Amino acid sequence: MLQMDFITLFPDMISALLGESIIARGAKRGHLCVRTHQIRDFTQNKQKQVDDYPYGGGQGMVMMADPLFRCHEYVRxxxxxxxxxxxxxxxxVFRQSRAKELAEIPHLIFVCGRYEGVDERFIEACVDEEISLGDFVMTGGEIAACAVADATARLIPGVLAEEASFEDESHWSGLLEYPQYTRPEVWNGLSVPQVLLSGNHAGIREWRREQSEKRTREKRPDMLG
Ligand SMILES: C[S@@+](CC[C@H](N)C(=O)[O-])C[C@H]1O[C@@H](n2cnc3c(N)ncnc32)[C@H](O)[C@@H]1O
Incomplete structure (x- = not known):
């Protein structure tokens, strides 16, 4: 069972992204537990203000340490x-290898930033790790938190319907996955590769391994070092 708490100003975004499909089913079956926490509920001012101007000047607002700290303490x-x-x-930057490691930790607390970011003192006091989705800037941490949570949660035993072969999937062993096909056998004049219809399991395994290497070389040569 993986417990996941989300500290956020937009709990509905988390529920919308994680409240459907495989992750929702994993929660229903007791493999996952998803909880959201509204940071505004932990403010101590009437306006429920969670942000303020940055010391030293500059653009935008910064999330105050105290509501975040109180919310984090409540979760703990x-x-x-x-x-x-x-x-x-x-x-x-988040990778499959980190998802594998996170799936071994029974309780993850995600803190979603907004505005120009978070008062550094909260980070120093409470944060174990900072994760980025990539070298670009989004308006908030919710999408990134759900991406990390989704990639991690699907690795928890029982979450996927069938015992999936993670080993074949892209990024598991440093290669991209081979091409996949489904019915019909011929679509728009294009046929499924003959080997996949042959029933020769060793031949299929070999073809898939070659295809994985080929497409990794073509699409992501950086992965081969
Ligand atoms: C506009 S960003 C703040 C960026 C910050 N001023 C900086 O330059 O580092 C607001 C929030 O969105 C989230 N965010 C933005 N880009 C992200 C990324 N690439 N990966 C993960 N979270 C991101 C973070 O939680 C961040 O606190």
Missing amino acids: ETHGPGHTILLSPQGR
């Missing part, structure tokens, strides 16, 4: 200490 006290991840364009 109520659901136990977890591994706290801040989604940030300054973090280490």
Whole structure:
């Protein structure tokens, strides 16, 4: 069972992305637990203000440390200490290898930034790791948090309907997956490669391995070092 808590100003975004399909079914079957926490509920001012101007001047607003800290404390006290991840364009870029490692941790706490980011003192006090989705800047951390959560959650045993062969999937072993085909056998004059219809399992395995290497060379030569 993987527990995932999301600290966010937009809980509905998390529910919309993780409340459907495979992840929702994984939660229903008891393999996953997804909880969202509204940061505004942990403010101590009437306006429920969560951001303020940056010291030293500059554009935009910064998320205040205190509501984030209170929300984080609530999660830890109520659901136990977890591994706290801040989604940030300054973090280490997320990869399948990190998803595998995160799937071994029973409780993940995702902190979703907004505005110009988060008061550094909260990061120093509470964050174990910063993860980036890539070298670009989004308006908030919710999409990145859901991407990390989704990639991690599907590795939890029982979440996928069939015992999936993760080993064949792109990025598992440093290669991209081979091409896939489904019915019909001929579509728009294009046939499925003959070997896949042959029933020769060793031949199919060999063809897929060659195709994986070929397409990794063509599409992502950087992965081959
Ligand atoms: C507009 S961004 C803040 C960027 C910040 N001013 C900087 O330059 O590093 C607002 C929030 O979106 C999220 N975010 C933006 N880009 C991201 C990325 N590439 N990966 C993960 N989270 C990202 C973070 O949570 C961030 O706090």
